[in-house]
Amino acid sequence: MRDDPAPRDIDGNPVRVGLPMAMLAELTHRCPLACPYCSNPVELTRASAELKAAEWADVFRQAADLGVLQVHLSGGEPASRRDLAEIAAAARDAGLYVNLITSGIGLTEARLRELDGAVDHVQLSLQGIDAEMADWISGYGGSFARKMQVAEWVRAIGFPLTLNAVVHRQNLDRLPEMIELAEQLGCRRIEVATVQFHGWADLNRRPLMPTQAQATRAREVVDEARRRLQGRMVIDYVPADHLAAFPKSCMGGWGSTGLNVAPDGTVLPCHAAQTIKGLAFENVRDVPLARIWHDGAAFNAFRGTGWMPEPCASCERREIDFGGCRCQAMALAGDARATDPVCSRSALHARLRAAAEAEAASDSTVLVYRRMTREKRG
Amino acid sequence: MTRARINGAAVPYLPRGVRLHDDRVRGIRVLLAPERVIQLDPVGHAILSELDGKRSLAEVILTLCTRYEAPPEQIEGDVQDFLRDLMDRRMVFLDGEAGRPA
Numbered sequence: 001m002r003d004d005p006a007p008r009d010i011d012g013n014p015v016r017v018g019l020p021m022a023m024l025a026e027l028t029h030r031c032p033l034a035c036p037y038c039s040n041p042v043e044l045t046r047a048s049a050e051l052k053a054a055e056w057a058d059v060f061r062q063a064a065d066l067g068v069l070q071v072h073l074s075g076g077e078p079a080s081r082r083d084l085a086e087i088a089a090a091a092r093d094a095g096l097y098v099n100l101i102t103s104g105i106g107l108t109e110a111r112l113r114e115l116d117g118a119v120d121h122v123q124l125s126l127q128g129i130d131a132e133m134a135d136w137i138s139g140y141g142g143s144f145a146r147k148m149q150v151a152e153w154v155r156a157i158g159f160p161l162t163l164n165a166v167v168h169r170q171n172l173d174r175l176p177e178m179i180e181l182a183e184q185l186g187c188r189r190i191e192v193a194t195v196q197f198h199g200w201a202d203l204n205r206r207p208l209m210p211t212q213a214q215a216t217r218a219r220e221v222v223d224e225a226r227r228r229l230q231g232r233m234v235i236d237y238v239p240a241d242h243l244a245a246f247p248k249s250c251m252g253g254w255g256s257t258g259l260n261v262a263p264d265g266t267v268l269p270c271h272a273a274q275t276i277k278g279l280a281f282e283n284v285r286d287v288p289l290a291r292i293w294h295d296g297a298a299f300n301a302f303r304g305t306g307w308m309p310e311p312c313a314s315c316e317r318r319e320i321d322f323g324g325c326r327c328q329a330m331a332l333a334g335d336a337r338a339t340d341p342v343c344s345r346s347a348l349h350a351r352l353r354a355a356a357e358a359e360a361a362s363d364s365t366v367l368v369y370r371r372m373t374r375e376k377r378g
Numbered sequence: 379m380t381r382a383r384i385n386g387a388a389v390p391y392l393p394r395g396v397r398l399h400d401d402r403v404r405g406i407r408v409l410l411a412p413e414r415v416i417q418l419d420p421v422g423h424a425i426l427s428e429l430d431g432k433r434s435l436a437e438v439i440l441t442l443c444t445r446y447e448a449p450p451e452q453i454e455g456d457v458q459d460f461l462r463d464l465m466d467r468r469m470v471f472l473d474g475e476a477g478r479p480a
Contacts, residue, residue: 065403070410120397160394231468
């Protein structure tokens with residue numbers, strides 16, 4: 001028996017704890033690409049600190065027992081792990097639905113064949129519609145050609161394929177061609193996700209912030225393509241945050257359905273949660289996953305609605321979007337409890353929007369690439 | 379729903395990457411698909427359990443009618459609506475469509 005069975009949020013309000021559905025497994029922070037909007041933290045984890053394959057196997061079993069149904073093998077680039085096939089097989093053996101999120105770089109036909117039977121679905125990232133754009137954005141010469149080759153292998157083996165296009169001011173005008181490419185590659189789905197301006201992307205707001213006109217046009221392109229492709233290809237679209245009236249429901253609510261395990265075993269409510277100062281995160285090397293999920297102070301911190309200040313506390317949307325993203329509130333408002341400033345009801349919204357418009361009007365094309373510092377390269 | 383009715387001779391099936399799963403933690407049956415988990419009610423589960431990639435839609439409906447002692451008109455309507463929705467979401471394919479495993 002544990003001493004304190006009643007989970008409480010950051011302000012001491014009692015919270016109800018559900019069960020997680022999906023787990024993001026960041027197998028490594030190593031990646032040959034250097035995308036300037038990478039969702040990894042700016043402080044990257046060294047290879048020597050990564051969980052071993054046997055440790056991941058144990059995490060997957062614990063996750064399945066806890067209620068997780070789908071695992072997303074991600075990174076960094078998961079193929080940078082030489083033991084990827086062993087890790088994927090362990091996830092399958094735990095009974096999980098296995099989704100591989102990859103740039104394709106580092107995969108060979110032989111390595112993909114090793115994943116056949118373990119991986120249910122492959123998600124391939126797309127940085128641009130041709131080598132010029134894709135290799136510039138990814139900071140890796142030859143990446144586009146390699147990706148197209150990987151897509152061919154994926155199709156030949158028979159994995160269902162989703163193309164994951166990350167869009168921003170530099171490539172958003174090419175969205176119709178991205179959708180066409182997904183059709184040509186035989187994708188069942190394409191995800192079109194506008195850059196989220198956290199972490200590395202926050203260092204690249206001026207070159208990457210889309211304009212209002214681009215966002216409006218992208219919405220039209222998506223709506224038209226959905227009608228045309230109904231029954232043939234599904235389009236999931238994540239619009240630009242800064243140009244919307246209401247924030248997104250980040251992670252479907254903090255600590256409600258998803259969790260993230262970082263390369264070194266740190267368990268996070270979302271991939272950016274470590275930017276919130278004052279929260280302490282536990283490691284699956286030290287504490288069982290179920291205990292972290294149910295009792296961890298960081299997971300309970302923003303569960304429910306009790307912690308919300310106004311205008312969220314009395315807002316009719318409080319259980320629709322949960323006040324938006326806690327990390328964005330931290331970054332932009334300096335307080336993780338605050339209303340996400342992308343919300344039109346936030347006092348900071350007008351200022352944020354003006355800043356986004358100024359950034360979108362910039363003609364900067366200077367990118368800060370995601371790099372490990374030399375001593376961290378391990 | 380704008381799609382045409384599914385022809386009774388067509389053979390519906392769950393494509394690779396879409397599968398039924400017994401969620402023993404929650405005590406429910408779910409359909410797992412790329413980036414999606416769909417909780418199935420007993421009717422949905424019964425329909426999808428019949429899709430073996432061999433029998434036609436008409437045969438599947440007949441089987442369900444017998445099992446549940448329900449009139450074909452009612453079963454047919456339920457099955458058509460359910461499967462067309464999943465086809466739009468690319469979670470059910472018809473034989474002959476692209477992506478059919480060899």
